[in-house]
Amino acid sequence: QLVSDDYPELIGDPSPITxxxxxxxxxxxVIPWTxxxxxxxxxxxxxxxxxxxxxxxxxxxxxVGNVIGxxxxxxxxxxxIGTGGSAILTILxxxxxxxxxLLHEGNKEKYFYQKLSVSIIGIFTAFxxxxxxxxx
Numbered sequence: 001q002l003v004s005d006d007y008p009e010l011i012g013d014p015s016p017i018t019x020x021x022x023x024x025x026x027x028x029x030v031i032p033w034t035x036x037x038x039x040x041x042x043x044x045x046x047x048x049x050x051x052x053x054x055x056x057x058x059x060x061x062x063x064v065g066n067v068i069g070x071x072x073x074x075x076x077x078x079x080x081i082g083t084g085g086s087a088i089l090t091i092l093x094x095x096x097x098x099x100x101x102l103l104h105e106g107n108k109e110k111y112f113y114q115k116l117s118v119s120i121i122g123i124f125t126a127f128x129x130x131x132x133x134x135x136x
Contacts, residue, residue, distance in 0.1 A: 039101075041054065088127065092123060
């Protein structure tokens, strides 16, 4: 398709530096996800004696969830609700999970209301994502 006359707007592969810079820019969105595992581990561990067992359990569930999520997204979500819908649904699921965890901790946590407010705002901003990336 890149060499066909039907697609004159496509100019072929970008330069390696352009591809690298674009990839680095996209990976910025991964930075908040890096804190998810330590937060989950801290929430389920209250004694050092059981930390190893809890770590193994949460790591196993985290890995299984990632694998199942990849299949569910590729086989069901993307074909049925598209890229934009999948992004919105994912943000909503994660946001609701964060709110559940915050409510579980209760307002004894420092900055509880600020964290809850930011989570709720984050969920509502999910609806600002375009539903069709490729036409915008």
